[in-house]
Amino acid sequence: AQTVTQSQPEMSVQEAETVTLSCTYDTSESNYYLFWYKQPPSRQMILVIRQEAYKQQNATENRFSVNFQKAAKSFSLKISDSQLGDTAMYFCASQDNDMRFGAGTRLTVKP
Amino acid sequence: EPEVTQTPSHQVTQMGQEVILRCVPISNHLYFYWYRQILGQKVEFLVSFYNNEISEKSEIFDDQFSVERPDGSNFTLKIRSTKLEDSAMYFCASSESGYGSYEQYFGPGTRLTVT
Numbered sequence: 548a549q550t551v552t553q554s555q556p557e558m559s560v561q562e563a564e565t566v567t568l569s570c571t572y573d574t575s576e577s578n579y580y581l582f583w584y585k586q587p588p589s590r591q592m593i594l595v596i597r598q599e600a601y602k603q604q605n606a607t608e609n610r611f612s613v614n615f616q617k618a619a620k621s622f623s624l625k626i627s628d629s630q631l632g633d634t635a636m637y638f639c640a641s642q643d644n645d646m647r648f649g650a651g652t653r654l655t656v657k658p
Numbered sequence: 659e660p661e662v663t664q665t666p667s668h669q670v671t672q673m674g675q676e677v678i679l680r681c682v683p684i685s686n687h688l689y690f691y692w693y694r695q696i697l698g699q700k701v702e703f704l705v706s707f708y709n710n711e712i713s714e715k716s717e718i719f720d721d722q723f724s725v726e727r728p729d730g731s732n733f734t735l736k737i738r739s740t741k742l743e744d745s746a747m748y749f750c751a752s753s754e755s756g757y758g759s760y761e762q763y764f765g766p767g768t769r770l771t772v773t
Contacts, residue, residue, distance in 0.1 A: 584701075590747060592701070592764035638701060645714045646691070646762065648701040 549574045551641050553649035560629045561657050567614075568624045568652045570639030579643040581615070581622045586636040586651070595637070598622065629656045660684045662765035664750050670771045671740055679735045679768045681750030690733045691751040691762060692725065694718065701749065707733065708756060740772045 550573045560566035572581065583595040598606045598615050605613050610630075614623045622641075626633055634656045639649040663682045671677050683690050692704040705715040707725050724736045733752075737744055747769050751762040 589766075590695075591766055592749060592751075594761055597761065640701075645703045645706060645716065646693075647703060650700045 549576075549641055549643055549645070549647045551639055551647050551649040553639055553652050555652045556650070557653045557655070559655040559657055560626075562631060563628055565625060565627045566629055566654065568626075568637050568639075568654065570622045570624070570649055572620050572622060572639070572641040572649075574620075574641055574643050576643035579641060581613075582640040582642065582646075583611070583613070583622075583624045584638045584640060584648075585633075586638060587634070592638075596624065626654075631656050631658060660763075662750055662752055662763050664748075664765035664768050666768060667766065668769045668771070670773065673742055673772055674739050677737050677740055677770065679737075679748050679750075679770070681733045681735070681752075681765055682731050683733055683750070683752030684763055685731070687752035687754055687763075689713075689753045689756045689760075690725075690727070691753075692735045693749040693751065693764075695747040695749065695767075696743075697746070704735070706756065713756065737770075740770075742772050745770060745772045 552571045579600045581598040585593045585595050596606050596608045596611050610627045612625045636651045636653050638651045665680045690707045693701050695701045703716050705719045706713045722738045726734050747767045749767045750765040753760045753762045
């Protein structure tokens, strides 16, 4: 069975600084995809970044980047130059045949 | 930009009643999904749907749940006899393909409250 673990229930960071959110996963499939979703107070689910497991290069999307360690089954999200609008719940997700989410990390960006 | 829509935004129902949650996926998408998020908890996969049939379902998706694409645009989730523990946010999503390389676009969600 596919599992996703986020060990940091809450984190905070000062505006303009960098923060890293952790995620580990487990899947028996060889082909899978990994995602980070942002859920602001509106509760809309917004895709932040996607990583294909067969690609070794870490995905980057503007201020957001991942550190994908396939052997360790680790997929952390780094947010650079944090902005107040980054305050949200962040969910890590893994998709093989279906998509499974972690429990989420509540990130607060402080002015 | 095309988006997934869901109605109603909030549904209140009494325990034991049937509810139907509605979704309009993005028009050229072929795969449809339902997820559930109990307040304060993680998002949980319920079911995926392709070519007018269920392709995957989770252990949560038991006999009280059903999905349907009654016409060319709507995708519905029916809960036959609601229980208190069905209170949650229900998200619909759609994607062009079932592979992870295709982004799943989420709707804004329907908040279901069972009293």
